[in-house]
Amino acid sequence: MVTLDSSQCKCGRCGKILDISWEIDSVDSREKNMGSESYYSASTNVICPECGNEINCSIQFVEYPDGVLEVPPKVIEISDDRSELETPRVSFGDY
Numbered sequence: 280m281v282t283l284d285s286s287q288c289k290c291g292r293c294g295k296i297l298d299i300s301w302e303i304d305s306v307d308s309r310e311k312n313m314g315s316e317s318y319y320s321a322s323t324n325v326i327c328p329e330c331g332n333e334i335n336c337s338i339q340f341v342e343y344p345d346g347v348l349e350v351p352p353k354v355i356e357i358s359d360d361r362s363e364l365e366t367p368r369v370s371f372g373d374y
Contacts, residue, residue, distance in 0.1 A: 283352075283370075288364050295327055304321070306318040319340050337354070338355060339355050
């Protein structure tokens with residue numbers, strides 16, 4: 280089981296620090312020499328309670344082999360380019 284810790288985002292409009300949670304989706308998986316190579320995406324949508332700024336973020340990461348982070352989380356979208364995103368930590372459960 281793959282989990283992402285909550286992370287923080289600094290609102291690009293007012294500077295408020297927001298705690299955000301992520302929703303993970305399994306995008307693809309293929310068999311390779313050392314087991315499955317699994318591709319994931321995660322997204323979040325948060326509205327700043329101070330100024331109402333809506334911030335949408337998406338990241339991608341790859342697990343290969345099971346339980347090993349082959350490609351660290353990479354931000355692929357942040358709707359407000361002035362906002363700053365802390366990359367979440369990826370954890371793997373027992374296999």
